[in-house]
Amino acid sequence: MGKVVLGVAVGVAVAACTVAALVVGRRVRSRRKWKRVVGVLKEMEESCETTVGRLKQVVDAMAVEMHAGLASEGGSKLKMLLTFVDNLPSGSEKGIFYALDLGGTNFRVLRVELGGQRSDLDPDVEQQPIPEQLMTGRSEDLFDFIASSLYQFVEKNDSVQSPIMKLLGFTFSFPVKQTSVSSGVLIKWTKGFAIRDMVEKEVAGALQQALTRKGLNMRVSVLVNDTVGTLALGHYHDADTVAAVIIGTGTNACYWERTDAIIKCQGLLTTSGGMVVNMEWGNFWSSHLPRTSYDIELDAESPNPNDQGFEKMISGMYLGDIVRRVILRMSEESDVFGPVSSRLYLPFTLRTPLMAAMHEDDSPELTQVARILKDVLDIPDIPLKARKLVVKICDVVTRRAARLAAAGIVGILKKIGRDGSGGITGGRSRSDIKMRRTAVAVEGSLYTQYTMFREYLHEALNEILGEDIARHVVVIVTEDGSGTGAALLAASHSSENVNNIQLI
Numbered sequence: 067m068g069k070v071v072l073g074v075a076v077g078v079a080v081a082a083c084t085v086a087a088l089v090v091g092r093r094v095r096s097r098r099k100w101k102r103v104v105g106v107l108k109e110m111e112e113s114c115e116t117t118v119g120r121l122k123q124v125v126d127a128m129a130v131e132m133h134a135g136l137a138s139e140g141g142s143k144l145k146m147l148l149t150f151v152d153n154l155p156s157g158s159e160k161g162i163f164y165a166l167d168l169g170g171t172n173f174r175v176l177r178v179e180l181g182g183q184r185s186d187l188d189p190d191v192e193q194q195p196i197p198e199q200l201m202t203g204r205s206e207d208l209f210d211f212i213a214s215s216l217y218q219f220v221e222k223n224d225s226v227q228s229p230i231m232k233l234l235g236f237t238f239s240f241p242v243k244q245t246s247v248s249s250g251v252l253i254k255w256t257k258g259f260a261i262r263d264m265v266e267k268e269v270a271g272a273l274q275q276a277l278t279r280k281g282l283n284m285r286v287s288v289l290v291n292d293t294v295g296t297l298a299l300g301h302y303h304d305a306d307t308v309a310a311v312i313i314g315t316g317t318n319a320c321y322w323e324r325t326d327a328i329i330k331c332q333g334l335l336t337t338s339g340g341m342v343v344n345m346e347w348g349n350f351w352s353s354h355l356p357r358t359s360y361d362i363e364l365d366a367e368s369p370n371p372n373d374q375g376f377e378k379m380i381s382g383m384y385l386g387d388i389v390r391r392v393i394l395r396m397s398e399e400s401d402v403f404g405p406v407s408s409r410l411y412l413p414f415t416l417r418t419p420l421m422a423a424m425h426e427d428d429s430p431e432l433t434q435v436a437r438i439l440k441d442v443l444d445i446p447d448i449p450l451k452a453r454k455l456v457v458k459i460c461d462v463v464t465r466r467a468a469r470l471a472a473a474g475i476v477g478i479l480k481k482i483g484r485d486g487s488g489g490i491t492g493g494r495s496r497s498d499i500k501m502r503r504t505a506v507a508v509e510g511s512l513y514t515q516y517t518m519f520r521e522y523l524h525e526a527l528n529e530i531l532g533e534d535i536a537r538h539v540v541v542i543v544t545e546d547g548s549g550t551g552a553a554l555l556a557a558s559h560s561s562e563n564v565n566n567i568q569l570i
Contacts, residue, residue, distance in 0.1 A: 099400035106396050107458060113358040114462050116469040118529045120354060124470065125485075125530060127352035128477025132345070137329045143351045143375075147344040148328065149294050149320070150247040152336035155302040155554040157184030162224065163560070164232055164284065165189075165553035166216065166273070169239030169292065170257050171196055173212060175219045178553040184303065189550050192219055205264035209276035217282050232284040233560050234277075235552030238269055239292055247559060250289050288555040292509075293318045294342050295551025299544045300507025302554050307505040307542065309478045313471055313519075314510030317381040319347045321478050347474060348377030355379065356466060360391040367413065376474070380467040382512040386418040392459050393443070402452050407444040416442060422516045425460035432457065461518070468519045472526035475506055479539065486535035501538040509544045 135146030165176040177190040194215055200208045216234075220226050240259070242250035249270050255261060264272065270286040277284050290298075297310035297320050309321035323343045325334045334341075355375070364387060365371050365378055378384045394410040397403045409415050420438050427434035432453040439445040439456065479485040484504045513520055528536045544551070 099402060102399045103396045103402050103455065106392070106399055107455065107462075110358060110360070110392060110459070111462050114356050114466040116356060116466055116473075116526070120356065121469060121473040121476075121526060121530050123354040124352060124473040125477045125480055127354055128347075128350060128474055129480040131350060131352070132477070132481045135345075136323070136327060136343070139330055141330075143349050145344075145346040145349065146330075147244060147346060148331065148334075149244055149290065149342045149344050151288065151290065151294055151298075151342040151555060151559075152247070152325075152338045152340060153558045154307075154322070154342070155298050155558040156305065157302055158182050159554065159557035159560070161557065161560070162232070163235065163553040163556045164216070164220070165235040165237065165549050165551075165556065166212065167237040167239075167292075167549045167552065168212070169237065169548065171201070173215075174549055175216055176549045176553055177219070177223055178550060178557075180554075180557055187302075187550055189546075189553065190223060191549065201258055202260045205261050205267070205272055206276070208261060208264075209272050210279065212273065213276035213280040213282065216277070216284070217280050220282065220284070226282060228283065230283070232282075233287045233556040234284050235288045235290065235295075235554070235556035236270055236273060236286050237290055237292055237295055237548045237552040239548065242269060242289070242291075244289070248286055248289050287559050288552065290552055290555055291318075291344060292548035292551075293320045294344060294547075295549070295555065296507050296509045296544050296547030297321070297342060297551070298555045298558070299547045299551035300505065300542055302551075303544075304505045304507075304540075304542055306503045306540070307507050308482060308484060309475070310507040310509070310544075310547065311471070311475060312510045312547075313381065313508065313512045315382045317348050317377050317471070317510070318345065319474065319478060320344045321482065323482070345478075348374045348381070350376040350474065355470065358388075360388050360395075363391060364388060376470070380471045380474075382418040382510075384418075385463055385467055385512075386416040386421040387414050388463050389421050389456075389459050390414075390416040390443070392463075393445075393456065396455075397445075402455070403439075403445050403448055409442070409444045418512070419515075421460050422464075422518070424456060425464060425518055426516075427457065464516070464519050465522045467512075468522035469526040472523045473530060476527065476530045479504065479506075484539075485531060486538075501535055503538050503540065505540045505542050507542050507544045507547070509547050514543055514545075 131142045131144045132146065135142035135144040159180045160182045162177065162179050167174040172193050172195050174191055174193045178187060200211055217226060240256055241253040243253055244250040249268055251266055252264055252269050254265060270289045274286050293310055293312050296312060297307065300307035300310055309319060311319045320342055322340050324340050325336050328334055328341065361379060364384060365375065390410060393403065397406045397410060420442060424435045424438055431450060435453040435456055439448065476485055480487065484502065486501050527539065531539060
């Protein structure tokens with residue numbers, strides 16, 4: 067009997083040891099898998115590092131590229147396009163002005179009534195879809211359709227038979243080679259448009275002809291893009307506004323430049339001595355930008371490889387997809403997210419607004435993170451520590467983007483001597499410089515709707531400039547530069563001659 071009991075006890079002990087060994091083995095394997103995932107995160111954090119020293123290198127590179135782009139055509143990745151806008155709204159404008167915003171499958175018409183003294187802006191706005199057949203048909207049909215809509219819009223508020231010429235600001239968000247403040251040649255269509263007879267033709271002229279055919283006494287007085295409109299709107303509200311940045315799905319910047327600094331157009335004369343320059347800064351590139359393997363893969367698989375490198379690191383179009391790529395890499399390295407979801411292989415499955423929602427999830431169990439992973443990426447039932455890992459990935463990607471955007475802004479300020487370092491000679495310190503108040507207008511959902519992005523951007527501005535200088539730099543939020551801003555530019559150019567900009 068004793069031998070039986072002993073045998074049972076030994077068997078139980080062996081079984082217990084076996085179970086213990088299995089448990090320990092699982093824990094060891096689990097720790098190894100987790101270690102691999104943490105290693106991926108650490109490698110990514112190091113690759114995305116944006117120290118103040120590195121950001122200042124980006125600032126310097128941006129300023130150098132701006133100089134190069136102003137010196138000669140094709141001299142820089144930055145196009146530094148002339149807009150011929152040499153007069154920004156002052157707030158004293160009076161009258162009724164119109165705007166047309168054409169930049170996608172919908173267009174908007176606006177009416178703004180200005181009373182001087184920086185009067186409040188309360189535009190009348192109508193939006194209308196463009197029939198699909200007009201996006202690939204004849205240019206005359208498209209612009210006749212738009213002119214008819216404008217006619218009906220004007221008819222609701224004003225007399226279409228009035229002998230007084232109405233002025234229109236035209237925001238046309240397609241690649242254009244500007245030839246004057248109110249004219250430009252279409253380089254190519256994007257966003258689903260493919261009207262062949264319009265390519266390499268003058269855009270505002272085509273609209274003007276349609277307005278004339280319709281019998282509408284209206285003149286296209288300015289042709290601009292949305293970034294220039296944002297600068298106009300910012301300057302209307304705050305005369306210290308010298309630059310504008312859009313950080314949304316895409317990104318771009320423009321700023322006010324002295325005409326004598328635009329070397330590639332020597333002999334350029336403007337009545338104001340300055341002009342708005344459209345940087346097209348999405349194409350900025352420098353070896354100082356902290357690029358990762360995920361950025362390289364995203365760029366290689368994009369429709370425009372080796373193009374828009376800065377935009378691919380900071381804009382809303384791409385941030386969510388960078389996060390997706392990191393999660394995919396971790397899933398392939400370990401099973402912390404369960405079996406690899408097929409949705410992780412689909413580009414742009416994770417949109418940036420959803421990434422932002424996960425990043426800003428402050429619930430104890432990160433329920434938003436869990437829901438989005440399950441619904442969007444088909445990754446259900448992952449533990450809390452894995453959800454925290456996802457939040458950290460979002461944080462690393464967003465922080466890098468916001469800090470690089472801040473460096474870009476300071477690069478503009480450096481170029482125009484508004485960063486507190488201009489004119490410093492030996493023996494003088496930054497505190498010796500009398501810093502002028504400087505405002506930068508910013509528009510776009512990534513900045514206005516993503517709190518963490520906005521906070522990281524401001525944090526970086528303070529770090530790069532230093533607190534003494536940063537307190538003189540104000541970021542103002544604008545809304546609808548592409549519409550209201552265009553109407554304001556029509557107003558600011560209303561009393562000027564067409565030939566106010568000359569080449570001598």
